[in-house]
Amino acid sequence: MAATAWIGCSLWDGVADTWRDDAGLVVGDDGRIAFVGAADEALAIARSADTGTDGPDGTAGVVELDGARVVPGLVNGHVHFSLALPGPMQDSVHSSTEADLVLLMAGNARDTLRAGITSVRLVGESRFADMALRRAIDAGLVSGPRIRTAGHALCCTGGHGWDADGHEADGADGFRRATREQLRAGADLIKVCISGGIAGEHEAIDTPQLTQDEMRAVIETAHAWGRKVTAHAGPAHVSEEAVALGLDGIEHGYELTAGLCASMAERGVWYTPTISVSRCEDFFVSNGVPTWMIDRALGAGPRHWESLQHAIAAGVPISLGTDMPPQAAYDGTTATVREMEHMQDAGMTALEVMRASTAAGAEWMQEQGQYGTLVPGAAADLVVLDGDPLADVAALRELWGVVKGGDVVRDDRGALRARVLS
Template sequence: MSVHHRRAQFGLLAVSLIAALAAQAAPQVMHCGQVFDANSARLLGAHSLVVEDGRITQVSENRVEASSLGSDATAIDLSGHTCLPGLIDMHVHLGSQTSPAAYSEGFRMNPEDYALRSVGYAETTLKAGFTTVRDLGGLQTIALRNAINEGRVVGPRIFAAGKSLATTGGHADPRNGINRELAESLGWPGPEEGVVAGPYEARRAVRQRYKEGSDVIKLTATGGVLSFAKSGDNPQFMEDEIRAVVETARDYGFKVAAHAHGKEGMRRAVAAGVDSIEHGTYMDEDVFALMREKGTWYVPTISAGVFVSEKAREIGYYPEIVRPKAERIGALIQATAGRAQAAGVKIAFGTDAGVFPHGDNAREFVLMVEAGMPANLALQSATRNAAELLGESASLGSLEVGKYADVVAVAGNPLENIALMREVQFVMKAGAVVKAP
């Protein structure tokens, strides 16, 4: 590529960015046929939403004409649509995506290969209506978060965990499934790589995540479905280790998410004070009661469970050590989510996207409703509830004055047909339109 060609490309990019910023700075008004109020979990009828400098400045039952906002104001006609707050997925993995080759790619691909793939996954996620995500595992996602925040690539607002914490041989131990010679040449992983043995190392691991720039801490309290190991549900942290993680995380302002399938691992995590349980396959009434007592959130990830149970029946999709776990555990999560909702456990929306293809995150809504959750509460779980679990209620989770102008719209009434959420027609993130009808 010639110097002149590169200069021309950079010039075009600069013009595009300037135009986008100018459009965002000019007032915008959206005329919505319906508005979903995430606080009351109901539709409020037609409203106008006014956006200035990336924030919502008016929410009006009366139609607000663009001409009243200045000569540079623009109008967006969504009169045939239902407008909702930008959706929030509390459990994704933007650094990877399922495939039969996933277990061998790590021996061929470099970190930059994964990072570049993640750029496409991020844009796909945003255009599916998810303007904010919590990424629960992957160092490259911190760099992706930074690039998105700097306007270099397109994607959702990311709250990143960085490297998940594991015990030796546990679900997030990066040396699982490789031969001894290779493992020894790489060195046995320790707290800096997120693998801990005892409370002291647990504290070191949290501090390392702070050093790397993580936003949240994720630990694997039990075995996992897709890890190269026999058990998918055995407890893998002692309670004093989890407590050390939680106490240290609080010093740094972190919330703690605990991957957990088995009951005993969940019990230890909830008792030690984690903020959320992810997956929760073998929850029962005892765990429900403890979560209600502690105020612990549940992030079900039904989509991942259904997907892996389906793929486990395909010979060769997963290694043989994984297939029995995937078929047995994955199929149970949907029913668990239904029981948890009926038991009054607080639920925030999360999918484990990456375990299934990115962009189909909204399938979770359909599966939640099938599990017995009313459609309005399923939508609330991905808006107000998710923002509360993030600790970002002041800026995210509802269409209110002062909050980020994160808006999505679907053609029709999602309370009558929740499957419409899989066909989002309009996406705005912080006042910038990234997808239009």
């Protein structure tokens, strides 16, 4: 259709502090938002876009939402579509052919999109299958969220992630080359593992793994190419060194301090807490994760929670990320929604969590206004539901409609089919 008006909803655009009632938006045939405002204005604009040709391809359309709530599609900033935790998951990825791997990732991408996550930031995949999947999604060959990817995560020899196809390197020159290899493959950002974590058997969370020269080589090389760098990080003293060197983001941050968070806030360093990974015992057990990793993850939980609260109190910019598969079943909902509930329980308001889960993801990538918000020029990525997630993000447990780029990808009620305007 030349243009489609979505009308009769309460709309939150990812920017405002509250809902716009009796709202409408117009989606052009390019899948981008042409107008946001009053429902009657949206109808008028859609009609004016009618080309006047015969048949539905040249006419305006309308979707009547009957009071439903509409929010931007969610943005999950810490995703691995080829997640390879120790145990059967890792064995499966390592034994897979490249074709197997791409199909596995494509299935995860499809299910992620249906769960309401319309954009993802991949932070460490295998064999550059992420690049192939990104191309296929962009070309419309398979269904999935918008992908921004780091390629392989970088680590020292034997460092965190080496057994999950992390790119091992040593010395400043080695890390400089490794960074350039990800950029050559098409990386949108760089991910580097600067300490141990919960999934490395022969390390501890607080094991430092890169020298300052190695960290500097990654950060300076990526920045020279216009890419941001985020770091898998556990202890505060390692993170402090990286932040001082110009790091852009911290993933997990299992042991942040109030002082470090104050420095992060001052420098605009982002935090993606992935708080779920230190409290998702059922997920670990169901996927055959070894006991040593489960014990380490759960043991990190109290300090991890405190880190998130330090970040909230200091005003650190926070973006949503799960590390768990975004669509994975978790406590009666998806990992993505459960992560949002954890963030709210830790002290963020529902509005702050919603911003961290939509607009913030695009801002992290310096792509404000392209997705994550419902404003003119942005991709028409919508989540449709009945409840009020600005009051309690648990309302997202009952989402029933998902739209990406103007295309309906989930419609549990059969209510999102556009009819031709007469």
